[in-house]
Amino acid sequence: MKKVTIIGAGAIGGFIGARLAAAGRADVSALARGKTLAALCSHGWRLRTAEGLVQAPVRVTADAAELGPQDLVIIAVKAPALEQVVTSIAPLLASHTLVLPAMNGVPWWFCADVPEFSGRRLESVDPGGRIAAAIPFNQVLGCVVLGSASTPEPGLVQHRMGYGMIVGEPTGGRSERAQRVADLLAHAGFDVTHASNIRYDIWFKLWGNMTMNPVSAITGATGDRILDDPLVREFCSAAMREAAVIGGRIGCRIDQSPDDRHAMTAALGAFKTSMLQDVEAGRAIELDALVSAVREIGQGLGLPTQNIDTLLGLTRLFGRVHGLYPES
Numbered sequence: 001m002k003k004v005t006i007i008g009a010g011a012i013g014g015f016i017g018a019r020l021a022a023a024g025r026a027d028v029s030a031l032a033r034g035k036t037l038a039a040l041c042s043h044g045w046r047l048r049t050a051e052g053l054v055q056a057p058v059r060v061t062a063d064a065a066e067l068g069p070q071d072l073v074i075i076a077v078k079a080p081a082l083e084q085v086v087t088s089i090a091p092l093l094a095s096h097t098l099v100l101p102a103m104n105g106v107p108w109w110f111c112a113d114v115p116e117f118s119g120r121r122l123e124s125v126d127p128g129g130r131i132a133a134a135i136p137f138n139q140v141l142g143c144v145v146l147g148s149a150s151t152p153e154p155g156l157v158q159h160r161m162g163y164g165m166i167v168g169e170p171t172g173g174r175s176e177r178a179q180r181v182a183d184l185l186a187h188a189g190f191d192v193t194h195a196s197n198i199r200y201d202i203w204f205k206l207w208g209n210m211t212m213n214p215v216s217a218i219t220g221a222t223g224d225r226i227l228d229d230p231l232v233r234e235f236c237s238a239a240m241r242e243a244a245v246i247g248g249r250i251g252c253r254i255d256q257s258p259d260d261r262h263a264m265t266a267a268l269g270a271f272k273t274s275m276l277q278d279v280e281a282g283r284a285i286e287l288d289a290l291v292s293a294v295r296e297i298g299q300g301l302g303l304p305t306q307n308i309d310t311l312l313g314l315t316r317l318f319g320r321v322h323g324l325y326p327e328s
Helices: 012-025 034-043 078-086 127-134 176-186 198-219 225-227 230-249 259-268 274-281 287-300 306-320
Strands: 003-007 026-029 045-049 053-054 060-062 073-074 098-101 142-153 156-168 190-194
Touching: 003 012, 003 078, 003 274, 012 026, 012 045, 012 053, 012 156, 012 176, 012 306, 034 060, 034 306, 060 073, 073 127, 073 190, 073 198, 078 127, 098 142, 098 176, 142 198, 156 176, 176 190, 176 274, 198 225, 198 259, 225 230, 225 259, 225 287, 230 287, 230 306, 287 306
Parallel strands: 003 026, 003 073, 026 060, 045 156, 073 098, 156 190
Antiparallel strands: 045 053, 142 156
16 A cells, blocks of 8 residues: 555544654655644654654645545544545545544444444434445445544644554455555554454444543543542443443444443543543534444434433533534
């Protein structure tokens, strides 16, 4: 894979793009706008790590037509921005192009191969089917990012922890094309797993994020305070139990208990979730990919979602009051 474009050169996009570019195996471009575009034009990729500063040149533009067809397109925008991205993605896509969404939550394609959802789309994450129409399902690979980064200023990424990435075929099994992407990422220093059931890995990460993120956004609390409150902790556990039942019905069975997952989260200490950081920065919240989609899948299967409903309703209202979630 010689030509790679990163769409969304923020924290995760910059993290991946800088390491790929520095590794030298691919020509790594970026689609960016505003201050990020200006910073990348001036300084190239910049990534601060515990080992020092990683820098590499980048071809950056706001116009996908200037880049032309790519071998791999990595989408690393926040979920609310994806609809806008797909309006201009066509020049990057040829019949051989692979698309790797490195994003949080349930992706638009998640139920495309689930028998109970045959012929239906997830309206919560792809209203009107515009994303699916712009990005062919047979060109998509699934992805989970197990790392954390931030952007202290436009065009500069601060790595916090983790180099894990999981990639795999949306329909399950392993493939030569997914292995090529895994090899490219591994050469750039990522700890890559080529998964045989990427949908499970997406659901498992979501299972923890879907409660901690919105609860932190509503309350302003760090992870430790959420788990230290017995009433809030039990509410999170109840929503997770509902999500585990839903996952079991769509081939994503979770054997871990909520308390097991809470113990993993507690080990992170007093951290701020990505949604809390978005609230503090006045950015739109990724509520639909993290919660609305879970509710939609559960409702479609006729499963109870009372606690998920409450979580969604409260966070949605909070987001609307603060201008961080659309009114309709």
